Amino acid sequence: MIRNIEILDSNGKLIFKKRYGVSSIADDIIDEFMASLAKTISRVNLDGTIEFMNLKKTRLYYSNADKTVFIFEADKNDDIGEMKAKMRNIIHQFTVEYSGTIQNWDPSAFGEKVDELTTTLLKLSLIGFSGVGKTTILKLIREEELPREHIPTIGVGIKGVKGAMIGNTQLVCWDLAGQERFKMTWDKFIKASSLIVIVTDSTLENTVKSRFFVRLVREEEPEANIIALANKQDLPSALPPEKVEEILGVKTYGFVAIDPMNRSKFFEIVRNTVMGTPS
Helix, strand or coil: CEEEEEEEEECCCCCEEEECCCCCCCCHHHHHHHHHHHHHHHHHCCCCCCCCEECCCEEEEEEEEEEEEEEEEEECCCCHHHHHHHHHHHHHHHHHHHHCCCCCCCCCHHHHHHHHHCCCEEEEEEECCCCCCHHHHHHHHHHCCCCCCCCCCCCEEEEEEEEEEEEEEEEEEEECCCCCCHHHCCCCHHCCCCEEEEECCCCCHHEEEEEEEEHHHHHHHHCCEEEEEEEECCCCCCCCCHHHHHHHHHCCCCCCCCCCCHHHHHHHHHHHHCCCCCC
16 A cells, blocks of 8 residues: 655655555654655656665655655555556646646645545455355455355455545455365465455464464565454354464454454454554
8 A cells, every 4th residue: 555645846845745554664754754865866867757665664666857756655565567657647647736836736635636546455365264254254344244154265255345445545355265275376365465364263273273374474475464363252162362362473353253343343453454554
């Protein structure tokens, strides 16, 4: 997702700023850093050419045109070509509206257009062994009728979630089949995920086995955020989320996928994870 958009003049003075998520640059130095970067970029005539630099967990895209510097901060798993295209759209829109004077320029109206031009898809992958409740979670957040019996997912289910905006991104969920025979596909399906949610059924056996997914994610998609849901907390034998977190070694939340009240909880968890500092 795009976390930060800044437009500055050649002297580093801020003209426009839009933040959608927490930057990987500390708040107490980001303004000074962006101003210094803008001054440096202004000395090089990129003339609309977009370049980028990698930070620890995010990527900065930058360009200049007509003495104006444009800087995007986006997650590393965002497609580079797509981010450059969105920056070109912003540069064009700004050039059309802003003629070097703020007298007749409306930043708030421009900000609304920026929202439209920078909207992206946020890929969330639900992964876990068969029967832990991944498809039920997907149906819950899509406000569909919850299944009365377990019907195994075959391959992968890809569903958009209407109205589920996280920052300036539209949530798209990938529900990965949990049967062992699909094991060779899991590494491919989690590629380019912004958030990977490992789902357990909160039993000791399943939780211990699910450490496999933690290793898989850290090997195959290390830039993605990763959390776990300790599902089926309504069952008397369920391990508490704290114990599941201790076993998995990732932030874990208790969950009951068949409880409609947990829909808002799911979005809150996703929002806090994705909008926070990448980890």
